[in-house]
Amino acid sequence: MRIKEALKEKNGSYILEKLLNKDKAWLFLNDNLNVPNEYFVIQKKIKNGYPIEYIFEEVFFYGEKFYIKEGILIPRDDTELVVEKAIKVINEKCKMKNEKCLVVDCCTGCGVIAIEIAKWTNTKVVATDISELALEVARKNAKIHNVNIEFKRCDLFDVKGDILVANPPYVENFWKKPNKYEPDLAFFGGVDGLDIVRKIIKKAKNLNYKIAIIEIGYNQKENLIEFLNEIDCKYEFFKDLGGRIRGVKINFFSKK
Ligand SMILES: C[S@@+](CC[C@H](N)C(=O)[O-])C[C@H]1O[C@@H](n2cnc3c(N)ncnc32)[C@H](O)[C@@H]1O
Known part of the structure; x- marks a missing residue:
């Protein structure tokens, strides 16, 4: 799958930004590249009910970023x-x-x-x-x-x-x-x-x-x-x- 297609998926942009350590603008400029295999593993976990916040151990609240991990609300x-x-x-x-x-x-x-x-x-x-x-x-x-x-x-x-x-x-x-x-x-x-x-x-x-x-x-x-x-x-x-x-x-x- 190319970045172009992944960007249309739910959470696609956020997952790729985190995995590739790039911003959204970079993703759009390079949207012909293939996504890494990890992308599919993560999307599968999310589809199976695992919260995305636990995957990247971060959550946004009141406009700010906080650390979070499995086992905590x-x-x-x-x-x-x-x-x-x-x-x-x-x-x-x-x-x-x-x-x-x-x-x-x-x-x-x-x-x-x-x-x-x-x-x-x-x-x-x-x-x-x-x-x-x-x-x-x-x-x-x-x-x-x-x-x-x-x-x-x-x-x-x-x-x-x-x-x-x-x-x-x-x-x-x-x-x-x-x-x-x-x-x-x-x-x-x-x-x-x-x-x-x-x-x-x-x-x-x-x-x-x-x-x-x-x-x-x-x-x-x-x-x-x-x-x-x-x-x-x-x-x-x-x-x-x-x-x-x-x-x-x-x-x-x-x-x-
Ligand atoms: C709904 S969560 C709220 C967490 C956080 N304040 C928030 O808003 O995201 C409730 C929290 O209450 C804690 N808790 C449950 N029973 C408790 C008790 N008897 N005394 C103190 N904390 C308790 C849980 O461990 C959990 O962290």
């Missing part, structure tokens, strides 16, 4: 909305404080949320995950992006802070994963998907957090409202451009 575009919301809220709430606000990113995975917050706000950021492999990848990303984040391996979080941000596992247990290579641990949150979300909210309330910003599924609003109405808090759901619910912002009332 590949960040999704939807989460960019949560990051955007968190940065806005943090910059509004924390600029009045004399000392730095403490923001905790619970369930950090490869660290994208914590890293963007560390870049775009003037806060101290702590990131937690129960998976040592996730933390290893997140630490590497923090180094690549030159940001200072404290990483902690724990069940949810055990530090007091001002603002809690999370994209936890929130998928219903019956759901079929998009591929078998991303970990169950990153997806499933019980029968209605909200077991871990509820635990995070309770914990944030008990540890006296002021605000929590949490990603949830588009169909989970009603179930979560039932739970939130039992807690002393104010909440608002936020939506993506398509009008679908993507997350919730919770203001906890002070215990005093």
Whole structure:
């Protein structure tokens, strides 16, 4: 197959750019050359369900490149909305404080949320995950992006802070994963998907957090409202451009 034909295939240009270490312009100028054999091996893997992000160990999020590897959740575009919301809220709430606000990113995975917050706000950021492999990848990303984040391996979080941000596992247990290579641990949150979300909210309330910003599924609003109405808090759901619910912002009332 010549480059010309490969460029018409899904992911063709990206795979060739990576394999040949050339840019798109070079590919177009040399489109009569044959593609290397590896091209077919990679396309076959992708067709069999292996995520392209794991092949080249990179993923783009919030306009930037991050390291990723098999076994860690590949960040999704939807989460960019949560990051955007968190940065806005943090910059509004924390600029009045004399000392730095403490923001905790619970369930950090490869660290994208914590890293963007560390870049775009003037806060101290702590990131937690129960998976040592996730933390290893997140630490590497923090180094690549030159940001200072404290990483902690724990069940949810055990530090007091001002603002809690999370994209936890929130998928219903019956759901079929998009591929078998991303970990169950990153997806499933019980029968209605909200077991871990509820635990995070309770914990944030008990540890006296002021605000929590949490990603949830588009169909989970009603179930979560039932739970939130039992807690002393104010909440608002936020939506993506398509009008679908993507997350919730919770203001906890002070215990005093
Ligand atoms: C949906 S992924 C989110 C990853 C990342 N924040 C993102 O948005 O791409 C959920 C993460 O939660 C972690 N996790 C699952 N259960 C946890 C728990 N009880 N405590 C801390 N982290 C947990 C998983 O290891 C996984 O990295």
